[in-house]
Amino acid sequence: MPTYKAPLRDMKFLLNDVFDYPRHYEALSNGENATPDIVDAILTECGRFCEEVLSPLYQSGDEEGCKLEDGKVTTPTGYKEAYEQYVMGGWQGLSAPEEFGGQGLPASMGLLKQEMMGTANWPFSMYPGLSLGAMNTIQLHGTEEQQQQYLVPLTEGRWGGTMCLTEPQCGTDLGQVKTKAEALDDGSYKLTGTKIFISSGDHDLTENIVHIVLARLPDAPKGTKGISLFIVPKYLPNDDGSVGDFNNVNVGSLEKKMGIKASATAVLNFDESRGFLIGPPNEGLNCMFTFMNTARIGTAIQGVGPAELSYQWSLEYAKDRRSMRALSGKKEPDQVADSLIHHADVRRMLLTQKAIAEGGRSMLYYAARLADHMVAGHLEGDEKKSAAYDDKLGFLTPILKGFLTELGYEAANQGMQVFGGHGYISEHGMEQIVRDTRIATLYEGTTGIQALDLLGRKVLLMTQGGAVREFTFKISNFARKQVTNKTMRPMAWELLKLAAQWNVLTVRLMLIARKDRDIVSAAAHDFLMFSGYVTMAYMWARQAAVASEKLADGGDESEAFYQAKIDTAEFYYDRLLPRAQAHATSMLSPTKSLMQIEPDHMSFID
Structure with missing residues (x-):
């Protein structure tokens, strides 16, 4: 079975030599603990976790997929145990504020972790990845009470999170959202509606799931200006923080998909589910952009990840597989034929993958520095600084998401091509990378929307x-x-x-x-x-x-x-x-x- 090796040498080259992250971290108000030794230790340990725990589940998870029985979703064999190790390692709270149980490290550390996890096993990484977006949204737009109630269990990884935007009649055009939110006497809201394509919409990895939901108030204006944002937990939390009553968030079905089959993509029915307004009324789309930008940067990793993974596997295959002789003469005269890697056209495909993987990684790390400054500005209370870096990052975000996922898909196909017919069968895993990567150009806004x-x-x-x-x-x-x-x-x-x-x-x-x-x-x-x-x-x-x-x-x-x-x-x-x-x-x-x-x-x- 193919395996993944964390590209630590290349990662450290970018961090230390190209972008001078040590000095960058020294200048951040929240970068004090991101010393070179700490960063090196985190990268090494995360690489080990990805290589030894996540990578072996990549193909088996695809073969088994997720199951929905009696309204409950179960993830593939080994996922729950892997998630428990993920939680025990404190990985979910790596870049979360210390006041909520996180380690308070810069945002870029979380992206480095996500890159390795996403490359080793993208479907698995989506579960904690969606939670990070929910955490960022609540941290930026939630009340102090909401932050205290939800951020601690989310940071610890005991609870998961989602983003619930898409409905049967609308995807990108969110002005058509029909999910209703009616005010209750206690200040909460009753939500009714159906959301589709909800990644991590339901699963057995956490004791609760916090849904971030777009819905429309009764007196809201038409279009995107009339959308509000709500926190809708699967189970209502008790006053002591424990999990309480079921909140009528029901799984209608699991989507039957081309790829990422180990990631539960659900149809969710909110049947008078109780929700809590986050941010001002009718400004939910503005608040949701926090979540969406986070998701888009994360999705850009699915351009770099498959390029890296496909390159690792196709490079090894090209070194071992022998076919014909190189046009410039025999390279391995003592063998029956020369290795594929000696053929110029195979070199073209391999170097295309390498250029995309390592070039894309450098684009991510460049953007991650901007994200660090944006978050640091918010933590310092300097919203002008935060907004300035948010604008810089906002310009790059559609390029990262659109361009890198398109090239990542190309790289995955090139890897499959290196394997020839062996790439088309499931044994070597190359066709799975292609299937899993195809969605990256579609979700969180298609390439056309990014453009x-x-x-x-x-x-x-x-x-x-x-x-x-x-x-x-x-x-x-x-x-x-x-x-x-x-x-x-x-x-x-x-x-x-x-x-x-x-x-x-x-x-x-x-x-x-x-x-x-x-x-x-x-x-x-x-x-x-x-x-x-x-x-x-x-x-x-x-x-x-x-x-x-x-x-x-x-x-x-x-x-x-x-x-x-x-x-x-x-x-x-x-x-x-x-x-x-x-x-x-x-x-x-x-x-x-x-x-x-x-x-x-x-x-x-x-």
């Missing part, structure tokens, strides 16, 4: 191109410093051209949109993908620059590692980055060819 959020909201509407100008200014400053480095010069010049082009494309789209509003939707996907390729190019250049410095210093036992970094960066610039120009051309194409055909003329099947 519209990036171009329509973050770039054109909210900042009039300012977000692009600010980010490309950073890219250009970095590139100028690297022009004198012989190794880095080609990448630096390319980055300077791309930074300028990104701004020009933004301005041109703004001008076109004044006359043709459809251009925003028509160009959004290409704009997002172009943005992703340029962002990843920036991250690969940063890695290559550090590797170049390390090699110049000489005498390091990691010389091969640093050279591989430069080699992979050059592969990315030569083979993957040119895709950006196709997206640049496509995004400026007239909308006429998209919109001129009549809907009734799309098909002439009788």
Whole structure:
């Protein structure tokens, strides 16, 4: 059975050498305990837990799946025991405030943990992952009483959490939400409605589940402005914090899915369930964005994770499997044939996976620093600082989620291709990675929704191109410093051209949109993908620059590692980055060819 190995060497390279996390943590008000020794110990122990406990359950969990019997959901064999170990290790509260039982470490530590868990076993990681979003929402928008009542058991991992948005008649268009919330005399509310596609909606891992639910008050205005947010526990808590009466949150069914079968995705019926308003009335969508942004960053991990896992497994297979001779001559003359890894096309697929995994990881770690500052600002009571970093992170979030999940799915398919026919059968696990990864481009907003959020909201509407100008200014400053480095010069010049082009494309789209509003939707996907390729190019250049410095210093036992970094960066610039120009051309194409055909003329099947 394939196994997972935590990529600690690459993680530490990014943390210590590329992004200087030790100094970053020293500057944070909540980073005092994130010393290099502590961080190293946490990474090592989390890696061990993922390798020894979670990874062995990945394929068996898929084969068994979740079951619904008599209204109760059970998870696959071994999941409950693994979750108990997760709780015992204190992993759920790693980045949670100490006042609620957490360890108070920076938010980025939680993302590092999530990356390893998500790579080793994404379906399992979704259970505690959804709880983290609920915790963040209650911490930011809940009353002091709500925080005391719910955050402690959530932080301890005794209770789980979900987000309940989607309904049968609406997904992204939440203005159509029909779930009703009627006020009761005691200040609580009675919720009635059905939610679908609820990840971790019900399971046997925790004693209670706290649902964060969007619903509409009787006098609420129509559309998204009339949605409120509620805490609806599966079991009502008693005054002493124990679990009380069942709250009529019933499981209608479990979704039959293409992948992530070990993750319970439920249809939930709220049958006059008691709920508690969180945040102001009719402002639930604003509060929910806290949850959604958290989920989107977490979902971006499912771009990096499958690329890493698929690469690990396909690399080993390519070294062992023999087929034909390399075109440049025999590489292993004493064997019946050369290993797959000696064939250029197989190298193309493997290096594509490697470039996506390690490039995507660097994008996540860059964003994680911003998240740290955003959270630190909130803890310090400096909401202006928190909002500023939230804006920076908000610009990157759709790129992380949309671009990385699209490339993660590509990497998973490349891994399956390396295995050939053996990749299509379940024995090696490659087809499972493909199935599990497909959902990542869909939930928490499809790639198209992320693209519209990036171009329509973050770039054109909210900042009039300012977000692009600010980010490309950073890219250009970095590139100028690297022009004198012989190794880095080609990448630096390319980055300077791309930074300028990104701004020009933004301005041109703004001008076109004044006359043709459809251009925003028509160009959004290409704009997002172009943005992703340029962002990843920036991250690969940063890695290559550090590797170049390390090699110049000489005498390091990691010389091969640093050279591989430069080699992979050059592969990315030569083979993957040119895709950006196709997206640049496509995004400026007239909308006429998209919109001129009549809907009734799309098909002439009788």
